[in-house]
Amino acid sequence: MAKVMKSTMKETRHRWCRWHVLKNAKDRLGKVYSKHKRFKHEFNKLVTDETDITKFERTWDTLVKKYRLSKNKFLKRLFKYREKWAKPYFMGIFCAGMTSTQRSESANHMLKRFIQRATPMHLFVAKFNEFQSDRNDQESKESFVTNQVPRKLRVGVPIENHADTIYTRAMYEKFYDELFESGRFAIT
Incomplete structure (x- = not known):
């Protein structure tokens, strides 16, 4: 995608999905996530909230040192390509508030919990309807409580x-x- 965009949409910047960055970090840094309870919070805050390039890089460096991750290949690669996903590098670029493919990816993630990949179509439809009904019920309950209080x-x-x-x-x-x-x- 990035190659095609470079040649056909020269003024466009290809951006990595923040949701994927965070999910991959959790998958690739599982030991750090489970061993150091504050790491996840500090890492997510850095990725989600920091808007200043200097502060971002300084905080990144501090996190890497604090949790002894300077040799971690995943983090090295992530930092190398930070201009594709880190918030401070997109501050001057209009992205219509989108930082990720969050809607489709989070829906996909929820569906995977309810429906197995190899599910036959007729069972998929039944399970999807069940899932949709559950979501509608949750929304209705939330609307009801909202109107009561x-x-x-x-x-x-x-x-x-x-x-x-x-x-x-x-x-x-x-x-x-x-x-x-x-x-x-x-x-x-």
């Missing part, structure tokens, strides 16, 4: 009022966290 608005800005009317409580909490974090920035 009134929320106290915390900031009092119009966008918060609007979010309160359209989001479930779980999505509203995610929205509120973003709204709260946005208070750190000066808009010019």
Whole structure:
């Protein structure tokens, strides 16, 4: 894909999926994940939140040293290609908020837990319908609970009022966290 994009879409930057980067890190660094409970949190925070190149590289270096991963081939390769996936290297590029193939990949991951790869088509359809029904039930329960418990608005800005009317409580909490974090920035 990257080769074709270079020749046909010269102004486009090919980006690696953050979801895959994190999943592969978990798979390839399993011992570190299980042995050092803070590593996963620190690594995910770095990959997800850091927007400054210098801070990203400094924190990466600190993590590698702290957890004695300087010889890890996977991390060496990941760092070598950081401009393809790390957030600070995409700050000036419009990506429409997409950092990964998260929707299709996370749905694919959930389906794999319910449906075996070699499942015959008629069983796949039955299991998929069961899965879809379960998801719909969960959504309905969340909507019901959302409508039963009134929320106290915390900031009092119009966008918060609007979010309160359209989001479930779980999505509203995610929205509120973003709204709260946005208070750190000066808009010019």
